[in-house]
Amino acid sequence: MHQLLPANLKESTTIVAIAPDPLDKLGDIIPKVKARTDDKFLITLLADADHATIDRYGLLNEQAATRGRFLPHPTTYVLDKKGKVTWKFTEIDYKVRPTNEMILTALKKLP
Amino acid sequence: MNNTLSRRASLFAMAGLAVAQQPSPSDLNRVKVGDLAPAFNLPSAAGGNLTLQQLRGKNTVLVFYRGYW
Numbered sequence: 001m002h003q004l005l006p007a008n009l010k011e012s013t014t015i016v017a018i019a020p021d022p023l024d025k026l027g028d029i030i031p032k033v034k035a036r037t038d039d040k041f042l043i044t045l046l047a048d049a050d051h052a053t054i055d056r057y058g059l060l061n062e063q064a065a066t067r068g069r070f071l072p073h074p075t076t077y078v079l080d081k082k083g084k085v086t087w088k089f090t091e092i093d094y095k096v097r098p099t100n101e102m103i104l105t106a107l108k109k110l111p
Numbered sequence: 112m113n114n115t116l117s118r119r120a121s122l123f124a125m126a127g128l129a130v131a132q133q134p135s136p137s138d139l140n141r142v143k144v145g146d147l148a149p150a151f152n153l154p155s156a157a158g159g160n161l162t163l164q165q166l167r168g169k170n171t172v173l174v175f176y177r178g179y180w
Contacts, residue, residue, distance in 0.1 A: 009170075012169055012170050013169060013170045013171070013172060014166055014169045014170070014171045014172070015171075015172045015174070016161070016166065016171060016172070016173050016174065017174040017175075017176055018151075018153065018173070018174070018175050018176070019175075019176050019177065019178030019179070020177075020178050021178040021179055023154050023156065025178070025179050026156040026178075026179070027156045028179045029178075029179050030156070044155055044156075044157065044161060045155065045156040045157075046151075046153040046154065046155055046156075046161055047153060047154050047155075047156070048151075048153055051136075053149075053151040053153060054136070054175060055136035056134075056149045056151070057141060057142050057148075057149060057175065058134070058135065058136065058137060058138035058139060058140070058141030058142065059136075059137070059139065059175050060136035060137045061137070062136075062137040065136075065137075071177045071178070072175040072176070072177065073139060073175075074174075074175060074176055074177060075139075075174075075175045076172065076173070076174050076175075077142070077148060077171075077172075077173040077174075078170070078171070078172055078173075079148050079166070079170065079171040079172075079173055080170060081167060081168050081169060081170060082147070082167065083147050083148050083163055083164075083166065083167055083171075084145065084146070084147055084148070085142060085143065085144050085145065085146050085147075085148055086144060087144065088142070088143070088144055090139050092139075094177060103172055107170060107172070110170045
């Protein structure tokens with residue numbers, strides 16, 4: 001995603017990804033992503049091991065939680081420089097994700 | 112006896128109220144376009160912690176994903 005950003009957006013955009021993984025498992029995804037790109041890994045990965053942040057955002061998948069899996073409904077937000085949500089994509093079906101183009105369009109609208 | 116019972120009943124009522132006031136962890140409309148994103152402070156794979164506050168001044172793509180499993 002980050003390498004797709006035009007130079008001016010690279011400068012002004014941070015990509016942060018939050019998962020309900022413990023910190024020591026979080027980095028396991030990095031080689032997987034690196035295998036698909038030559039660029040540096042420029043996404044900040046954060047561990048929400050007790051899913052408190054997922055809960056605060058209202059994203060807990062209750063069905064999975066009843067089976068002891070505390071997963072979020074995958075959700076992407078675009079935030080402006082003040083932390084205000086200017087775009088959001090959330091979907092109960094985890095296979096449905098926003099395209100990079102959709103996110104880019106939202107970012108380009110920001111000052 | 113009655114007093115104890117009613118005290119217990121009111122304790123239960125308060126506990127129920129506390130549960131009811133706790134926002135549901137599953138409410139996909141909680142954070143909407145136009146809202147300020149709720150604060151967080153989480154450990155980063157790169158070391159240290161990151162807060163939402165630290166992201167101020169940059170546009171942010173914030174992704175919640177299911178993790179490595």
